[in-house]
Amino acid sequence: MANSFTQLDSYLATAESVTEGHPDKLCDQISDAVLDAMLEKDPFAHVACEVSAAMGMVIVLGEVTCDCYVEIPDIVRQVIRDAGYTKPEYGFDCRTCGVLVSLKQQSGDIAAGVGESLEIRTGEATDETLDRTGAGDQGMMVGFACRETPEFMPLPITLAHKLCQRLAEVRKGGTLPYLRPDGKSQVTVEYSHGLPKRVVSLVLGAQHDPGVDRKVIEHDLKEHVVERVIPLDLLDSETKVYVNSAGQFVIGGPVSDTGFTGRKIIVDTYGTICPHGGGCFSGKDPTKVDRSGAYMARYAAKNVVAADLADYLQLQIAYTIGKARPLSLSIETLGTGRISDEAILDIIEKRFDFRPEAIIRSLDLRRPIYRQTAAYGHFGRRDLDLPWEKTDKAELLRADAGI
Numbered sequence: 001m002a003n004s005f006t007q008l009d010s011y012l013a014t015a016e017s018v019t020e021g022h023p024d025k026l027c028d029q030i031s032d033a034v035l036d037a038m039l040e041k042d043p044f045a046h047v048a049c050e051v052s053a054a055m056g057m058v059i060v061l062g063e064v065t066c067d068c069y070v071e072i073p074d075i076v077r078q079v080i081r082d083a084g085y086t087k088p089e090y091g092f093d094c095r096t097c098g099v100l101v102s103l104k105q106q107s108g109d110i111a112a113g114v115g116e117s118l119e120i121r122t123g124e125a126t127d128e129t130l131d132r133t134g135a136g137d138q139g140m141m142v143g144f145a146c147r148e149t150p151e152f153m154p155l156p157i158t159l160a161h162k163l164c165q166r167l168a169e170v171r172k173g174g175t176l177p178y179l180r181p182d183g184k185s186q187v188t189v190e191y192s193h194g195l196p197k198r199v200v201s202l203v204l205g206a207q208h209d210p211g212v213d214r215k216v217i218e219h220d221l222k223e224h225v226v227e228r229v230i231p232l233d234l235l236d237s238e239t240k241v242y243v244n245s246a247g248q249f250v251i252g253g254p255v256s257d258t259g260f261t262g263r264k265i266i267v268d269t270y271g272t273i274c275p276h277g278g279g280c281f282s283g284k285d286p287t288k289v290d291r292s293g294a295y296m297a298r299y300a301a302k303n304v305v306a307a308d309l310a311d312y313l314q315l316q317i318a319y320t321i322g323k324a325r326p327l328s329l330s331i332e333t334l335g336t337g338r339i340s341d342e343a344i345l346d347i348i349e350k351r352f353d354f355r356p357e358a359i360i361r362s363l364d365l366r367r368p369i370y371r372q373t374a375a376y377g378h379f380g381r382r383d384l385d386l387p388w389e390k391t392d393k394a395e396l397l398r399a400d401a402g403i
Contacts, residue, residue: 012200014188015156015271017164020083020375021181021207021252023259027051028268028374030079031261031283034060036368037075039285041068043366046106046114046136049283051076053259055091057098062283065106073099079371084171084181091255110136110321114287117324125324133357135319136288141277143297143315144270144379145305148196151380152302155196157271159187161376162229167206170224178217180207182252189234194312194334199230201240207252208244218243268378269294274314282374286365287356289319293326296359298379299388300352307397309344311336317354324355339401347400351393363387 018025030051038045045066052059058076080094087093117125117134125131145152163185171179186203189196204221221243262280269276279290286292301313310333318327331345353362360366364387372384381389 009192010197011191012188013154013156013191013271013273014186015154015160015266015273016184016186016203017157017160017267017376018185018264019164019168019181019183021085021168021183022264023053023182023254023257024261024263025259025267025375026080026083026085026254027053027259027261028264028280028282029083029371030058030060030076032370032374033075033079034070034072035283035285036371037070038064038066038068039366039370040368041070042066045285046111046287047283047285048106048288049103050261051259051283052261053092053254055255056096057100058254060099060101060103062103063106064103065111072101072103085253090180090253091251092253114322118322119324130353130355130358130361131324133287133355133360134322134324135293135356136284136321137279137290138320139277139279139290139293139318141279141289141293141297141317141319142269142275143294143299143301143317144274144313145298145301146273146312147305149380151382152305153380154271154273156187156189156273157267157269157377158380159189159199159230160185160267160271161380163187163202163204163225165376166225166229167204167221175224176220178209178212180209180250180252182207182249182256196234198236199234199239201242202226202230203242203245205244205246205249207249210248210250214244214248270379275316277316281378282370286360289317289356289359292356292359292363292365293317293319293354295363295365295378295388296352296354299363299390300348302389303391303393303397304344304348306391306394307401308403309338309347309397309401313344315348324357326354329354338403343401347397350400351396 031049034049035047049062076099077094085093119125119131148155149158167183170176184205188200265280281291284291297315301315304313312334314332316330
């Protein structure tokens with residue numbers, strides 16, 4: 001398995017992204033906005049907030065335990081307004097949509113396991129503080145980093161995010177005023193022996209006002225989006241660019257598709273380059289290891305690659321509900337390590353603590369920083385100051401490795 005990708009003469013990898021006006025991403029942003037509002041007032045709030053959006057309606061669901069009150073309908077409408085749904089002719093707008101809230105208290109059984117871990121209950125704890133918090137659920141998390149981009153991210157997902165961010169920029173800035181909030185991108189990259197070689201195809205779906213000629217849209221998006229994002233050395237005469245390939249895209253957002261929190265988990269992470277653990281991130285407080293465990297795994301993986309211990313690192317963690325310490329920790333470097341995988345894993349276990357309370361304290365996660373991650377990816381965000389994106393341990397890891 002170790003060199004399965006790097007030995008291939010050619011293989012393809014694809015990733016997609018969506019704009020903040022996409023119905024699923026709209027729901028992710030609302031979930032995280034609710035979470036942020038609660039953490040701002042109660043940093044120890046336990047939140048599991050999920051959202052669904054359809055024509056004329058937003059439903060906020062979940063389990064919450066907190067010592068505060070937040071005006072959820074106001075939060076919902078503000079997110080919808082910020083995404084660009086401000087006009088009745090869109091069929092869905094921030095002023096007229098209905099908001100239904102159904103939140104209940106977190107299960108007492110779950111709360112007990114999170115508040116007092118298995119290690120505390122069985123007397124196996126070695127640190128009363130860091131062993132106190134049990135994992136909020138069972139699950140698997142994956143962290144990843146590579147040297148393909150300055151962001152230490154796979155190239156396909158990096159380009160897909162930048163295309164969607166650019167779609168939003170030209171809409172909000174008035175460069176292409178006929179664009180509407182919904183949009184998608186998809187990028188397929190050809191690799192040779194593990195290195196990006198060329199962009200095979202680009203797909204852009206951009207919601208627009210009625211009556212705009214498709215040829216105009218295609219020309220404008222190529223000029224103002226594609227050519228501003230994709231490096232010229234990755235494009236050639238055989239690169240295929242598809243713009244609104246189904247025809248017109250006037251009806252979009254929650255009018256055309258029902259949105260749900262957590263349906264764009266591959267968009268949130270690394271594309272198809274590596275597995276996803278399974279759980280979504282948005283709407284979950286940091287005791288939920290679906291979120292905090294994945295963030296810590298990225299932090300460790302990025303620091304290992306930044307330290308030049310490997311060019312490619314995939315880190316997998318597994319937890320069970322109520323237990324502080326992970327059940328397993330494993331890595332894959334695809335043969336790119338400067339030292340053995342066993343030595344890299346030993347260094348990771350020495351320098352990174354994957355107990356939930358240790359993660360929360362190390363990354364300072366009990367604060368309202370989450371809504372900003374809910375569109376355009378949780379990782380590789382050079383436009384945001386995210387603690388799991390720092391490479392502040394790289395020099396320490398290099399010293400441990402003796403390189």
